[in-house]
Amino acid sequence: MKFVVKKTSNGEFRFNMVATNGQVVATSESYKQKASALNTISSIQKNAGGATIDDQSA
Secondary structure, three states, X not given: OEEEXXXXXXXXXXXXXXXXXXXXXXXXXXXXXXXXHHHHHXXXXXXXXXXXXXXXXX
């Protein structure tokens, strides 16, 4: 997996989480500052490894 940071047409920033096969598996909200997008990526990297599954489909 990797994070790809892009600048949007309106000058904001967003990132995609991209699988090793090139498929986008998640897209962020838009951020006014690049640092905010990078901070969110850092938080995901630190905290999401042990994320649980909350299956509410039943």
